[in-house]
Amino acid sequence: MLIVADNLQAARPDIYKAIEGFDAKPIQELVVRCLRAGIDAIDINPGPLKHDAEKRMAFLVETVQEVTGKTLFLDTTNPVALEAGLKAAKNPVVINGFSLEPKKIEHILPLAGKFGTEIVGYLLLPNGHVPPGYEERLNVAIELYTVFQRSGLPPEKLIIDPIVVPALWEDGLAQNQAVLSVIQTLPDVLGRHVRTMVGLSNLTTGKAPLEKKRVLEMAYLPMLAYSGVSAILLNAFRLDTVRIARSCEVLLSSKVFTWQEIP
Amino acid sequence: MLIVADNLQAARPDIYKAIEGFDAKPIQELVVRCLRAGIDAIDINPGPLKHDAEKRMAFLVETVQEVTGKTLFLDTTNPVALEAGLKAAKNPVVINGFSLEPKKIEHILPLAGKFGTEIVGYLLLPNGHVPPGYEERLNVAIELYTVFQRSGLPPEKLIIDPIVVPALWEDGLAQNQAVLSVIQTLPDVLGRHVRTMVGLSNLTTGKAPLEKKRVLEMAYLPMLAYSGVSAILLNAFRLDTVRIARSCEVLLSSKVFTWQEIP
Known part of the structure; x- marks a missing residue:
């Protein structure tokens, strides 16, 4: 991860x-x-x-x-x-990122081909809005993947971001549960493994005590890891969050455990 | 939870x-x-x-x-x-617990019927050993469930414990990954929902810095929660672990989120 x-x-x-x-x-x-x-x-x-x-x-x-x-x-x-x-x-460089918004397809996506880089694709609707749930995100994923392939880039250059939303949104919890399901089912839906990335800080957007933000992040991150997310964009100054991320990697690995691997 | x-x-x-x-x-x-x-x-x-x-x-x-x-x-x-x-x-009281060990079936299980209580059933082999993996745990679950039903108790009185093992065991990580899969698939295997419980402290058994134990627990707990575990036995003096558990409940609920629910 x-x-x-x-x-x-x-x-x-x-x-x-x-x-x-x-x-x-x-x-x-x-x-x-x-x-x-x-x-x-x-x-x-x-x-x-x-x-x-x-x-x-x-x-x-x-x-x-x-x-x-x-x-x-x-x-x-x-x-x-x-x-x-x-x-x-x-x-090494990654473009972060494009979506189904026409101007992104037109002006951002071609740069990945031109420079041979990886690129993040957001599961957003063509109008830039967040799809309301699981099914809608999968539909966007299929369309995004099609657009991406049409650009001639190999699938391993794509990293899909299913969009973590603020928990505070009226349907925030349901949406972030959908994100976990999308990460889990995406390989079946696309018929191949495509990497995924999420922005964890979005979860705790808004005014709240730092300590509560920290706890909510630490609770959600291992669910993302267990769902199979490939990359997490996070606030590195929350040291415990980074430590949890590393511990998740160890827990989900096929290694023999040693305490030295836990930061 | x-x-x-x-x-x-x-x-x-x-x-x-x-x-x-x-x-x-x-x-x-x-x-x-x-x-x-x-x-x-x-x-x-x-x-x-x-x-x-x-x-x-x-x-x-x-x-x-x-x-x-x-x-x-x-x-x-x-x-x-x-x-x-x-x-x-x-x-309210729960017997913790019985297993396929003959003396447990003979002497412990009948007390659940006699006192009308709930009872924890451990996924252990009849010799008391931990089953080596996912398939073996499921086989034990089916046998345990059969024995339990034969005793005349209703299924909602049973809580299955798939046995978290020390991460330090040679196959500790694989076993604890199997525990997550068992929790997730048990309803399909048994053809109905049966509650599950795990002992989280087992994960960090052995000598290690407290801070590392704390981080490893916090990373594994949300994976258990996301897998659908019903109860977690844990060290309540690790306050962050309890807070993470409560936050997991909120994240997986169908409520409208408020920060007040995060401890």
Whole structure:
């Protein structure tokens, strides 16, 4: 299970400021902190990037690469910034991501072919909304997979994200139960194994005590792992969540157990 | 999901001493501490009870009942002590438990009928050994269920324990993966829903840092919950484990989520 840190995002004021001022230090400090937590990859989410998008995205990728050789997830809806990031990338890279929204199919998906990278496909409706339940997500998955294959890319380059929603949504619990079922049944539905990824932090979106967010994440994560999810995008600063993720891997492995594997 | 505290056991030196000396105070203090952690039931494990077994078991049951009206699991292999405990019980009570071992079928199982109580049935071989894998556990389940039905008790009185084993066993991880599958498939195999229970503390048996035990438990528990386990016997002093258990219930419920439900 690939653990991807979601911490490097312009939604954080310190990171926003660092991107604005081309200031590498706060970015690299954050990345190093994520690395110490034991993550496998880092998501780079620069926000809308209204000006100098190419320059700023390239700066971000280069800045992160100076401190790690781990996989980068380029998490932007701006195709110009994305392409600049892909050009700057020396590390393994994943486009995060496309969906059935026409502009994503038109402008984002082709970049995966052009740069030969992996790409995350969100199970969202063509209008960008979240499908209401299990069946609808599977229908979107079939359509997304068809669109993906039509682009000529091999299936192993696709990572499907079935969209964890905030628990606080009126049907949040039912939707996140559907996510687990989708992860479990997707190989049967698509007739082959396709990797999956979820954004765990979505679960606890909204105002709540940090301690409760932490507990809810730790309860849901092993269910995702047991369902067979391939990658989890999470807040690496919640160290117990990362430790639980690693412990899940061990519990579901075919190894002989030793305590040394538990962080 | 019923949360059952496993803390009241004679393996603890203070509890052993309290049982020896008919000293209610340490026992009640321990029970109150478990209650504060938010448990639903308490397991009473008095150890072998070599002398005055009846008197000591009755003392234990009465002592616990003075501080709680919650369900008691009477956890002894001594049928004489067990019967004394059942006689003393005013709270709801569960016998914990029987298996295919001939002496258990002969001496323990009939007490469930005599006192009209629920009973835990362990998926152990007739020689008391743990079945090596998934298939063997299912075969034992079918035999145990047959024996149970032959005793004339209604199926809703049975709680099946598929036996979590120490992760440290050579095949510990595979066995505990089999436990998850058994819990999931048991309704299909038996042709009806039968409740299940596991002893979570078994997973981390052996010498290891407490923090690692805690993390491993927290990673495995949600997998049990997602598989559909009905009850978990656990160390209630590990407060995060109890909180994770409660959060799992919420995540798997059909409620509308509120943060108030997360402890």
